[in-house]
Amino acid sequence: VATAGMARAATPGDGDPAILELPEHSRGLGQPVVTDGYGKPSKWEANVQRRQSPGLTQTRQASVSFAPLQSLFGIVTPSGLHFERHHQGWWDIDPSRHRLMVNGLVKTPRVFTMDEIMRLPSVSRFHFIECGANTGMEWGNVAVPTCQYTHGMLSCSEFTGVPLITLLELAGADLNKGRFVLAEGADGSSMTRTIPMSLVRSGEVLVAYGQNGEMLRPENGYPLRLVVPGVQGVSWVKYLRRLELGDQPWGTKDEAVHYVDLLPDGTHRQYTSIQECKSVVTTPSGGQVLLDKGFYSISGLAWSGRGKVKRVDVSVDGGRNWRTARLQDPVMSKCLTRFNIDWVWDGKPAIIQSRAMDDTGYVQPSLRQLREVRGTRSIYHNNAVQSWLVQESGEVKNVQVS
Amino acid sequence: VATAGMARAATPGDGDPAILELPEHSRGLGQPVVTDGYGKPSKWEANVQRRQSPGLTQTRQASVSFAPLQSLFGIVTPSGLHFERHHQGWWDIDPSRHRLMVNGLVKTPRVFTMDEIMRLPSVSRFHFIECGANTGMEWGNVAVPTCQYTHGMLSCSEFTGVPLITLLELAGADLNKGRFVLAEGADGSSMTRTIPMSLVRSGEVLVAYGQNGEMLRPENGYPLRLVVPGVQGVSWVKYLRRLELGDQPWGTKDEAVHYVDLLPDGTHRQYTSIQECKSVVTTPSGGQVLLDKGFYSISGLAWSGRGKVKRVDVSVDGGRNWRTARLQDPVMSKCLTRFNIDWVWDGKPAIIQSRAMDDTGYVQPSLRQLREVRGTRSIYHNNAVQSWLVQESGEVKNVQVS
Amino acid sequence: QDRFPGIGRAATPAEVKAWDIDVRPDFQGLPKGSGSVAKGMEVWEGKCASCHGVFGESNEVFNPLVGGTTDEDIKTGRVANLKRTDYPGRTTLMKVPTVSTLWDYINRAMPWDAPKSLSTEEVYAVTAYMLNLGGIVPDNFVLSDANIAQVQQRMPNRNGMTTAHALWPGGELKGTTKPDVAATACMSNCKVEAKVTSLLPDHARNAHGNLAEQNRLVGAQRGTETTRPPGA
């Protein structure tokens, strides 16, 4: 399956052969149940895949694959299309041999099996996860053609797990002295990140094993990963083996060399964690072609690491004029929100943008506004308004505007 | 992968070898990104599959496969595990050749391509789908061992599509004369069902193409199916090809011979559509063995075809005494709701039950209460309280109680 | 139309004809035509009997279609056997209240492996034959659009249906709004025996396969090893 032309209802003489000649599926017996005990998408959907961005990384084990946002609906990301970010490759770990240790400022360091963790009271919550480097290629100039590559280090799932605070309390944590938590993975990189205690205390941070109703996928940390809502993906430590309560932050490699944001004066911001309010139009978006003039439903995603999306405005004239879009229920905290707005395309060039606002009142900035404060070399935390140029030919292009 | 023993943290002398001897994944380089453009579950999850119930149907194309509820978390059903119900087998239809016709009491009958349907304003909503025959084997006696077979014709997804009312209006529907809608599929069975106009008018009925962020799976009607929230699955016509507005119900095969509920007096109830309020404990549940005494989090699912779940009570003594469980946010209308409640198992026999209540005030009945009104031969719409007996050995059994 | 320029188009009459095949209980949609019991027997034996049995009695690929109805039922329009709890099965003819249902379904879906392959005459004929097997029409009957409404008056279960229930959302069928079963949420010392009245016999333990292989390998519990007897 590769590409296909435009399917319109054929100009009816007698009528469309797709109607007049009954298709074979109307005239035959189909396939039985459980051809697949675990089913797959249609063969016609083979173009909907996660993908690497050519040349972005030097190896494929310290790399990233992007979710095809341009082809997704609603807010749930199918687990098979969840973006990947590995630092030392992914593993499929035997869960019966996996252990979780809690140590540091606790009365007794403790060890848990998966059996034990899964016996504890769990919660299930919908949250987005976004890599801090998402849209990072676009700080300076347009670098990639589609929203898969500009915004595809973004996914959203229903996560199930045990609030981290429950495990800390079980170990007799000293919650006065303990002001930071270190999370550590079991893979080669043994990723370590300092986790904000405020989110632990609020019960938001989860030691999760479930994702979209089943266990986490191996690429996403099976059998255990930390879920740190609103915070960049690197903190959602995969293959989680250990949690340490401490009185100081850890300054780990991914807190001191990467995931630090370079400002124009040569200073790096350290421990930048929150993914600020952001949005992107996914339909239509870069690399697509509109088939025709006429009615379109502009659709996209909005999110905020600080809470709920309150409003999304959409412009089709490059930011001069804006209309407020419809938000799809349920609007959940630190979760993707789907928005839609009607548009009749007159065939003339148009620049489509979306601008989200969260319930703290924060407004997603334009690229200009963002650069005025942070310059163009931060790599991380680019949450600027995205622009898509619809050309007369119907082709949609990734552009930046003044 | 088949079965495995109980994984406890080994009695520590020096310590657990799973900790002391670093596993190979802590000492090596893992697999690259995009080993799978569309990912799969862990190999350790191979037991989590949809399954047929032996002997239930005479063919595998007019049959059902059950979702493994005992292994699922939260409310979203992974699309690969969504239950199947086919009447004449499933197909993987070329979406570029699929058409939808709207006719009957409309100004002009109309034809839409998928391209056109996907251009219209869409909504995305989380809803459960339950077969009217779910739990049907259990009207008289215990017939099957696990909740996969007792309750597994149940799934829940985020559906994306166009409100049917939009298409009717586009065709110039006569909404005074038009009191019923016929939905018709394009497969061999060309399933036809009469759809309640009240749910069409309220905007709840969707002509859906999206499921959990991607397109519907072929087994679930790719590229188009009707979503009729709160109504039994058979009305959610798959491979949807036609919608007709009419002034009378159609009395189709699956409204006159099946999906009719036999009462003790020999009368059948016809056009029984709503799935009434129901719940089931999935953890622990029939066919499982508890590994130990001690703390457990009893967890299960509740739903109502009339609206939101308001409360779920749980009993561990066969219905004598009940405690109110925690409901997991978000609680959505005509959607699964996950509930949890703490339990310390003392090693003695226990009978676990859950009882849901919806926001109309309706209370899920016991099997006795249900049978008193409907007898035992209805086949459809068994929404009775389910009982699981925990034996001293830890074995959990499907039972019915007085 | 105005709100959504460019979306959809009018269907042609030929297109509507090709797809609008449903037949309602009032026979709206029924094409003109006819077919005899004799012709129906031919069709049946050639295209149906292999799955449904020569007399529609087979349960090899589906439930029996014919059987369980009586002349008395044809008079009353109520199938008496449906009242009996000891009657073994429920055939199609025992349940179906409307002859349109048979016509429509055979026309759209049968033969199962070649649906929509029958001519209109064949559908009339084989429907007539099924009715004849059930004693509803005589051996020399020719079913047609002209006499099908009379046949409807002989359907054994034509009075067997009710819509007096609360499971249809909306008022169109004049059902009830109050659910038929009214439970209450007793919270403590509820009046139940809590005695087990039904459970699977031990010999059926493995009838659904080894349950240990139908559960996750970790978690608060495992699947039961049903290849071994209880407690072993």
Add this chain to the structure above:
Amino acid sequence: QDRFPGIGRAATPAEVKAWDIDVRPDFQGLPKGSGSVAKGMEVWEGKCASCHGVFGESNEVFNPLVGGTTDEDIKTGRVANLKRTDYPGRTTLMKVPTVSTLWDYINRAMPWDAPKSLSTEEVYAVTAYMLNLGGIVPDNFVLSDANIAQVQQRMPNRNGMTTAHALWPGGELKGTTKPDVAATACMSNCKVEAKVTSLLPDHARNAHGNLAEQNRLVGAQRGTETTRPPGA
């Protein structure tokens, strides 16, 4: 404990030792030991140079680790090149403010294909060697738990970090609560030029593969055929 009987157990000292390997900026967690630059060169050339280059300069499998720092930076604790927008890359030594970070990371994750295979001495040594490549310690230096705090005082970018921002949730790092960028939601006649300032050149059209193959085959739009020039 009381709320959850039977869940979890105390970790043994050997278990904590096996896994609690992190080293903090205040050197909590740093095992006693030492390693020389000379030994470090051996380790480097045997186990690191194949990926990172003999001088840590390779960009074959990752960004260069060494380069871009000066003696002046070691004095000020600020890497001057980080201010320059024309400076081509940013090496590890240009960015890393804390020597603990290097020790901890090499110890846990390097060599990339054999992480956690180095002895404590090797980690000290190869860290010393990297510092030496950056001119931070002399050729004859022996890095140890006793002198690492002094070395920290020579890290070129030790003063290069700030936590004065609003992106840490909570007050522990004494950041700000007010976001640094304050946009407003202008709704009409907003003061923007709406001129395109950047877009991909046509010759890069197909650099990410044929976009027609990266979009669904139906829907309101298709993927662009990027194997063909625009408009073709």
